[in-house]
Amino acid sequence: MMMGRQLLCAAAVALAGPAAAQQGKPVPEVHFLSWPAASYSQYAESANYVAEEWEKLGLKVFMDQQAFPNPMLKMWFNDHDFDAVLSSLSGAPHRLEPDFFTNAQFNSANSSPGSWNVGEYSNPEFDRLGNEQLGIFDKTKRQKIIYELQRILFEDQPEAVLYSPVRRFAVNTKNMEIDGYEDNPQGLRANANVMRMRSKRDQNLVRIGWTVEFSVLNPTAARTLEETEIAALLYDRLLWIGSDGVPQNWLATSVEEVSDTEIIVKIRGDHTFSDGKPVTAEDVKFSFDYMKKWEAPYFVQYLSRVDTVEAVDATTVRFTLTEPYAPFIMNTLGQMYVLPKHVWETLVDDLGIETPQQFANDNPVGSGPFTVKYRREGSELYLARRADHFAPALSDILHVVFGSAEIVGQSLKAGSIDVSFQPVPPNGVEEFSEHPDLKLYEAQSNGINAVRYKVTGPVFSNRDLRRALFYAVPYEKIRDEIQDGNAVLTSTPIAPVNAFWHNPDIPAPEHDLDKARAILKEAGFSWDDDGRLHFPPE
């Protein structure tokens, strides 16, 4: 009925011609928040490619390239100051937890400044299902809802998903090898791969170069993914997230879901901290309570649903949740560290500091597979392997900080470092693969690059426009020309690599401007003499 009326309207406009003034208001200029071309050329170019297609449909685009991280992050996450933003969410094993790319990103409860729902998308049905899946521990039942969430997102198009990137990392095989590379979203940066790096030199040491410095060794102060990952080499987690997204026992020997809100974890009884003291259930309880009490920035969100933690005996811990929360296993148990109670308990008072976040922790006492041999501010961090760990690493690791990515690459070629944590840029893949000593490793990320719309804004509050623009993205051109083929196309934010949760029934990305025009026409959009797109008449 509705569609019939629209068709009649369209027919009337066609018969009377544009002069009949049946047009709605012109679509306002799109404020497209993008990345600085100098340092993030791939993202900036992707945004340009999309904008070019939009302009063919009669949209006017103002490309607003802002410096990253500041002020872009603030405009993106705090002020929501855009109509469209080229969003890049990086992949990580714990982001294989399906909540992150669906409910966390698009639940209307997360629309406040600083939260993930930057486009302020709102759909009551989506919110209801999103909240429901959080309480379902049964994977098959939960999968159905996650599939449904992806379907709703496809229908509503709060973002146009561009691709899921494939990154390549390089090592110099002259001096090191990897004993069984794990295809992980983080590639060589994944701790699973760091543990498998074996030096071929006399000094059993693998030297890793990156432009990022690991300057935060204090787990209570860790804020970024990189900082939490390096801390995980020094402090054991209860679970280890495998590249398939399945949690594996690490310090824990079993995890039992007694009920929706009660989980019992048993830990190893034979493991020690680097100072020789045993790791006990008391340490686990202490760590959770301590991180919550001091509001450790990274973990505060994952601990918000933990009600009590109780050490039942020396190796058993009981967690009670305030409400059923399925991501608890992966997000909380899979990320939280176990701190030695005897080191941290009286630390704030002993040192006379205000919070534990002010503690530099240059010589961490942890139970992890490495200890810090030395750290040189701004240049080196030497991690010595612990031979007595239950899963010992193969070599010592030296992180070397560089001022520029180009020099990291050149040093790798020259053999002065063995591994680069800097991904090989798409246009450098050929050069790197031709080098006799270098070997490239591929990492299919579960991260997503997308054009996120502000659905409460003057342009993209129109659902038909968003649906039409699904066909206005030159997906293959972006993949082949900008990414040099290093990307996987997908229409849903859960990347195909996250196979269990990815909904395979969502239609594949399709670039077809005629289809986009047809959807717009059908919805009552029109074009003026200058080709500018107008909203349907009110």
Added chain:
Amino acid sequence: MRQYILRRCWHMLITLFALMTIMFFLFRLLPGDPAMTVISSAMYPKAQEAMRAQFGLDKPLLQQYLIYLQNLITFDFGYSFHSSRSVSELLGGRIVNTLVLILPSMILAYLLGAVLGALMGWYRGGRFETAMVLVFTVLQAAPVFWLGMLAILLFSINLGWFPPGHLVTPGMFVNRDLWMYLSADFLHHLALPFIVHTSYQIAFPLLLMRSSMLSTAGEDFVEFARIKGLPERRILFRHAARNSMLPVATTIPMILGWALAGSVVIETVFSWPGLGLLMIEGVQRSDFPVVQAAFYLIAVLTILGTFVADILYGILDPRIVYD
């Protein structure tokens, strides 16, 4: 003289106060939010609030400013927003690295610059002078990051003579002590950034000395020295050059401030973990305490340097009288 010094001290304090005030507001006027930068991937509103409170960013701007001034007076630079370290500790570790690179390089640049500048001014119009002016003007005009990158490409990558960056070979020294700074490995790493920085810095004293020498060369006392029959070399260095040194000498006390400020680019190119690299990291991360402290240090050194230069002027040149 005493009154002049007292007045200058008062001026210095006002300048420093104005500078630090401008700096405080300038950083806070910059678009962006430090809490957004430092917690990036864990942008959980509650965590942001807690961090703002921890950094004092939740307080009214005026209150933040007063705390800032109080901290400056007591030399309490606080804690870095990014790492859990006190700013004094961070700065202390980095300044040594900057000084070992920049200070000897500036001293050499001034020594060579003064000697070459004197020769160029003396032998004006010759091929030597034309070639030197061309070479050093080009060196000064070329951006130092470009010079650095070219040097790395040629001497590190193509010829393999020098390492492309860092203080020492990574993994070679466990402790950062005097032995590390005296080791052959350190000197090997120091060589390339040292040469590039010196080549870049030499042009200023050189051109200054040359122009000063040009005006001195025509003075009566030079002519008189010739008439006395003094050897040309003696006239050049003992009489002409000595009298031409004044403009160059008075810029020397300011070297330290310039050196610290000028270390930003060279340290980034050569991955040299000094104050400059720390400042770049601080700006990128909106780490206000680190950047403010670094700028404070540079400001203090520059203002002090200017003061010393003013006093030095009177000592070196008896014609200058302070009233």
